[in-house]
Structure formats: structure tokens, C-alpha cells
Amino acid sequence: MAKLYAKAHHPEEWLEMISLVRDIGFLLVVSWFFWRTISEFRQQFMTRDTRSDSQVDQTTIDALCKLGYLLVVVITLITFLQTIGISISGLLAAGGIGGIAIGFAAKDILANFFGGLTIYLDRPFSVGDWIRSPDKDIEGTVEMISWRHTRIRRFNKNPIYIPNMLFTTIAVENPSRMSHRRIRETIGIRYADLDKMAGIVSAIRDMLQHHPEIDQSQTLIVNFVTFNKSSLDIMIYAFTRTRVWEEYHHVKQDVLLKVGEVISALGAEVAFPTQTLHLATLPEPQST
Numbered sequence: 001m002a003k004l005y006a007k008a009h010h011p012e013e014w015l016e017m018i019s020l021v022r023d024i025g026f027l028l029v030v031s032w033f034f035w036r037t038i039s040e041f042r043q044q045f046m047t048r049d050t051r052s053d054s055q056v057d058q059t060t061i062d063a064l065c066k067l068g069y070l071l072v073v074v075i076t077l078i079t080f081l082q083t084i085g086i087s088i089s090g091l092l093a094a095g096g097i098g099g100i101a102i103g104f105a106a107k108d109i110l111a112n113f114f115g116g117l118t119i120y121l122d123r124p125f126s127v128g129d130w131i132r133s134p135d136k137d138i139e140g141t142v143e144m145i146s147w148r149h150t151r152i153r154r155f156n157k158n159p160i161y162i163p164n165m166l167f168t169t170i171a172v173e174n175p176s177r178m179s180h181r182r183i184r185e186t187i188g189i190r191y192a193d194l195d196k197m198a199g200i201v202s203a204i205r206d207m208l209q210h211h212p213e214i215d216q217s218q219t220l221i222v223n224f225v226t227f228n229k230s231s232l233d234i235m236i237y238a239f240t241r242t243r244v245w246e247e248y249h250h251v252k253q254d255v256l257l258k259v260g261e262v263i264s265a266l267g268a269e270v271a272f273p274t275q276t277l278h279l280a281t282l283p284e285p286q287s288t
Helices: 002-009 012-051 058-083 088-094 096-105 107-122 164-168 191-209 245-265
Strands: 130-133 138-145 149-153 159-163 181-189 221-227 232-240
Touching (some): 012 058, 107 138, 107 159, 107 164, 138 159, 149 164, 232 245
Antiparallel strands (some): 138 149, 181 232
């Protein structure tokens, strides 16, 4: 009876419009629900991992959330077009030529998109990593990875914005993922201390082998390597246990100070550039 009453008192166009508005409203509510669910998932995951003191892979979380947002938008758009009576297959067929033209015009945008996708899949670096490239003047801390560009903060605090497609063509170093930090120094002593060289090399090697911050499982080299122009050079090659930049320099300072103590204790001195002039004959003194 209610249906007959509605038909008798309302035109069919109004009933169709009401049905269309209802369907679109339901679609928007469902889409908004999934959008909010993704946002809440991201926020809850980040909060939970921060409280548990575990490392949060922000790159992976951002990639999954952005992919979720993209799926919500695409599915909502397709469903909306179907709801208002537009055929998707016909639209795709009609827009084929236009799509090709747009594709050529937006090739850089697409290249950046796939470059960002490569970063998300291969994960050569993550947000918070220190990276640098030997091919380009790029070095700093990764602050953000979007689908179009990556923002890097230089050590002088200036931001640089790198198109993602660039990372598919250049080599990228990630010092944040190094296993150790290396100490590689050349120490020179005087030629006058050649007879003390063997004792100095042995004492420095013994000091490094008993240093608590030097990793003994890695390569450790202390050798007399070169008769240089004004010094006898000793090469020191070792790896620290720490990877932290500030701690590494404290360890390196301690090693160099101990090397200086070893050289002084054996009665030798660190060399500095000097020249010795040999004269075949001495000039006759002039009488006044």
C-alpha cells in the first residue's frame, strides 16, 4: 500500500533521484569508513611501536597506507560512475587515445611514481637513514619518501628534494646500515728513529688488540709501509665496534692519543716536514 501511495503521489523521477542519492550517500559513508580505518591503523601502529621501543619502519607503513588510500579512491570513483549510469568499459574505450596523449605528457610524473614504487619495494633506504651518492652531490638524512620525490636534509640543515626517478639511475650508499666504522690512519716518525720502528709497530698493534672498542673479529693491520720524503710511515687499519658517529670519533681520538703515548714512551717523535741541505764544499770565511 505504501508503495502504491508513493507511486500515486510522487513522480517516478523523484523516486529514482531519491534512490540515487541514497546509493551515493551509502557509497560515501563506506568509503569514509575505510579511509578512517586506514588512518587509525597507521596512528595506532606508530603509537604501539613507539611505546614498545622497537624500530618502526616508517617507509613500509607509509607505502601501505598510501596504497590503501589509492585503492579507496579508485574503487569509490569506479563505483560512483557505475551508480550514476556511466559505463566504465565505454569510458575506457573512449579515453584510450586521450590516455596515450596524457601518458606522454605525464611521463616524468609516471617515472617518479615508479621510482617511488621501486624505493618502497627494494628499500635501499628508509626514513631516518643517512644516505649519499657518489654520482651526484647528494648527502644527508632522509626525512620523507613520497610517490613523487624524496626529501633529504643536508648536514647544514638545508632540505633538498630529489625526484624518485633519479634513484633508478644512480648508485646510493647507505652508511646508516654499515656494520662497523673504520679507522685508517698513517702515522709518520722521524728517520732518526728507524731503529725503534719494530718496537713501535709491535706496541701499537698490542694496544689495538687489547682496546675494548676495537672489534678483534675484523681486519686489524699495523705495519711500517713507506719511506716517505721526511718520515717513516706506519699504517693503522682497524674497525670500531660502534657505528654511532659521535662515539666513533671518541674512540678514534683515544686510539690516536695512545699511539702518541707509545711513540713518546719508546723515545721517538712524530715527524713533520723537514729538508736537509748537503753542501759539497763550505765557502771560505771572509776576512774583515
